[in-house]
Amino acid sequence: MSPRTSTQFETIRQEKRKVILEAALELFAENGFHATSMSTIAKKGGISKGLAYNYFESKNDILEEIVDEGFHQVHDLLDPDKDGVLSEEEFISFLEKTFAMVKNNHRYWKLYFALMIQPVVSENLSEKYAKAGEPLFRMMHEFIASKGSSDPEGDLMIISAMLEGTFLYAIVAPDIFPIDRMKEKVIDGIFRIIQSGNKNKAV
Known part of the structure; x- marks a missing residue:
């Protein structure tokens, strides 16, 4: 059998990292960040604790990578x-x-939201992601203003809360809040919010 190439080693490495991240996300979401140890993450992922430490220095590093992944999926x-x-x-x-x-x-985002609402997570990472999210919110603010909103900052707050609430409801109770139906209503609602401000300004 020929030795593995560097590409094959990198593929194996990425697969192992993915296993660890998926196991950690599930455990963090279900049991809480504090109650989850590297040992339980390794056991859940079917690997040794030592191997887990080869990929991540601590469970805090795992947490940051999980949150980074979710943030960048939306940001991109x-x-x-x-x-x-x-x-x-x-x-x-x-x-x-x-x-x-x-x-x-659906499952990934259900676990992700459950993780993000934990106080220890939001407190430790809020400053970092508030700063990282500034370009995103600035673009949205400028877009809302360009559409004629008289209160782009206020409208952005309402729109952000609407989106987060919609995703949470669609994840927790999809039978009551079907996401396709919610999508239509939310997109329509966002533009009505912006346009109502424009009308008020015109009056």
């Missing part, structure tokens, strides 16, 4: 041409693709 959808400016077409595409992402990977 917002500005596909990376020009720092949102067109209406890009904004609608972002909303549609985000809804599709949540729908197609």
Whole structure:
């Protein structure tokens, strides 16, 4: 049998990292971050504790990579041409693709949301991701303002809360809040919020 190539080793490495991250996400979400140890993560992933430490220095490193992955999945959808400016077409595409992402990977996002609402997670990472999310919110703010909103900052707050609440309801109670139906209503609602501000300004 011929020795493995560097590409094969990298593939194996990425597969092992994925196993560890998936096991950790499930345990963090179900048992809490504090109650989860590296030993339990390794056991859940079917690997040794020593091997787990070969890939991650601590469970904090695992947590940061999990949160990074979820953050960037959303962030990368917002500005596909990376020009720092949102067109209406890009904004609608972002909303549609985000809804599709949540729908197609329901279990992952259910666990992710359960993890993110834990105080220890939100407190430790809020500053980092608030800063990382600044370009995203700035683009959305500028887009809302460009559509004629009289209160783009307030509208952005309402729209952000609407999106987060929609995803949470669609994940927790999909039979009551079907995500495809919610998508239509939310996109329509977002533009009504922006346009209502424009009408008020005109009056």
